[in-house]
Amino acid sequence: MAQFIKMMTLDVLKPQEPGVDTYAEEIAGMKHIDTIKIKLMEIDTKTETVKIIVEGSGLNLEPIENKIKELGGTVHSVDEVIASEKDIEDTPINYE
DSSP states (O other), X not given: OGGGEEEEEXXXXXXXXXXXXXXXXXXXXXXXXXXXXXXXXXXXSXXXXXXXXXXXSSOOXXXXXXXXXXXTOEEEEEEEEEEOSSOGGGSOOOOO
């Protein structure tokens, strides 16, 4: 089934350093990832909670999670997944 995963939204707790720009560059350079978006949700003294949205084709959580761990972060949850044999643009999604 992983070959059909096109998008994942991850809830991640990370240290303040490295910054989100480093996370974006490191994850974007991984196999099968076309686009990454990171949104800062909460900031504490030493940590940040971020939402990481990755898009691509044939996404697999394990290597992405391993890269996040390598950077010092932890995936708290997978909040959303889109899987399809079609491109995301061709797949209507009703969020109601």
